[in-house]
Amino acid sequence: MNLAKYVFWFAAPTRFVPLARRLIMPLRVVALLMGAFGLYLGFGVAPADAMQGEGYRIIYLHVPASWVAMFAYAMMAFWSFIGLVWRTRLSHLLAHALAPTGAIFAALSLVTGALWGQPMWGTWWVWDARLTSSLLLLLLYLGYLALLGSIDDPQRADRACAVMALLGALNLPVMYFSVRWWNTLHQGASVTPRGASMEPVMLTALLLCTLAAWAWAAATVLQRVLILIAEREAHARWLRALQGEELAAVPAHM
Amino acid sequence: MSEFFNPWWHDWASFFQMGRHGLYVWGSVAAVAAALVGEQLALRSRARRLQRMLREDELR
Numbered sequence: 001m002n003l004a005k006y007v008f009w010f011a012a013p014t015r016f017v018p019l020a021r022r023l024i025m026p027l028r029v030v031a032l033l034m035g036a037f038g039l040y041l042g043f044g045v046a047p048a049d050a051m052q053g054e055g056y057r058i059i060y061l062h063v064p065a066s067w068v069a070m071f072a073y074a075m076m077a078f079w080s081f082i083g084l085v086w087r088t089r090l091s092h093l094l095a096h097a098l099a100p101t102g103a104i105f106a107a108l109s110l111v112t113g114a115l116w117g118q119p120m121w122g123t124w125w126v127w128d129a130r131l132t133s134s135l136l137l138l139l140l141y142l143g144y145l146a147l148l149g150s151i152d153d154p155q156r157a158d159r160a161c162a163v164m165a166l167l168g169a170l171n172l173p174v175m176y177f178s179v180r181w182w183n184t185l186h187q188g189a190s191v192t193p194r195g196a197s198m199e200p201v202m203l204t205a206l207l208l209c210t211l212a213a214w215a216w217a218a219a220t221v222l223q224r225v226l227i228l229i230a231e232r233e234a235h236a237r238w239l240r241a242l243q244g245e246e247l248a249a250v251p252a253h254m
Numbered sequence: 255m256s257e258f259f260n261p262w263w264h265d266w267a268s269f270f271q272m273g274r275h276g277l278y279v280w281g282s283v284a285a286v287a288a289a290l291v292g293e294q295l296a297l298r299s300r301a302r303r304l305q306r307m308l309r310e311d312e313l314r
Contacts, residue, residue, distance in 0.1 A: 044261040048273065055275030058282045065286070104289050112282040119275050220293060227301050234308060 011088045013229050020222045027219035031212045038208030046201045055119050060205055062112040064213035065105045069137060070172060072102030072217060076144070077169035080162035090225075092158035093232065095165060096148055097225035101217050103141035109134060121185060129178035130186035133171055140168035154232060 010016045042060035049056035076098040083091030113131070114124045125131065144161055151157035179188045190197050191206070198206070263269040272279045 054273035061282050061286050108289050111285050115278045115282045119278050
């Protein structure tokens with residue numbers, strides 16, 4: 001049984017493109033429905049926090065943004081690894097497509113975090129482990145995009161960015177465990193695989209908003225990867241046409 | 255279950271004020287909305303640019 005045939009079934013753009021096209025609209029619908037319900041619960045129904053009052057509701061924006069930013073980077077590193085090892089071009093394009101969306105969510109995580117921190121902690125920013133590693137995550141995304149833009153040759157760009165994404169992935173466990181390893185101003189994890197120390201309505205709203213954010217990000221990434229595939233193919237066609245012209249310019253008898 | 259459909263705010267004013275933190279909460283909402291809409295607009299203009307390029311290639 002040829003397992004590789006099934007594992008790499010969607011590695012061919014001819015199969016991947018129709019799949020991606022079919023997924024985008026359903027993902028958007030899921031995102032909007034879950035987001036609407038989650039925000040209704042979070043902003044409308046969930047009770048105020050005992051200490052923070054109503055201002056804690058930024059959590060329904062901040063936590064989803066942070067989780068998506070982290071998860072998108074993990075996906076970027078994953079596809080980079082696949083692309084480096086198995087030389088599947090599409091894997092690199094998926095990583096490139098994840099970067100801008102991940103960067104935006106990382107920036108949103110920092111901005112909403114600052115807007116939450118100012119009234120609650122009395123400061124917009126502090127150089128504790130969680131915030132610093134989150135800023136590093138944003139800088140890694142921006143560095144990836146800068147590297148991608150700076151290398152003309154697509155294959156070299158893919159490889160360089162893939163290596164960078166993998167090295168930067170070392171930041172992810174640091175980010176995640178920062179509130180446990182260090183003494184941070186940022187609070188510790190309230191939602192863990194072992195359980196959540198949160199009221200049910202709050203937890204439901206948070207999970208809905210997180211799923212909505214994930215679905216929205218996924219739809220956007222798929223939109224972008226379709227554009228990237230078309231851009232790559234156009235570039236390859238242009239290169240071939242250029243080489244064709246150059247060959248035609250060489251006199252036949254030489 | 256009934257708590258799921260009972261809002262905590264009794265009038266719109268308190269909803270917009272969010273305790274004393276209205277500016278921060280709604281500022282965050284605005285930032286998220288602006289970022290997500292902006293990303294969509296950027297993506298659309300990138301797609302349009304690509305379409306224009308492909309059409310020019312075909313015409314040549």
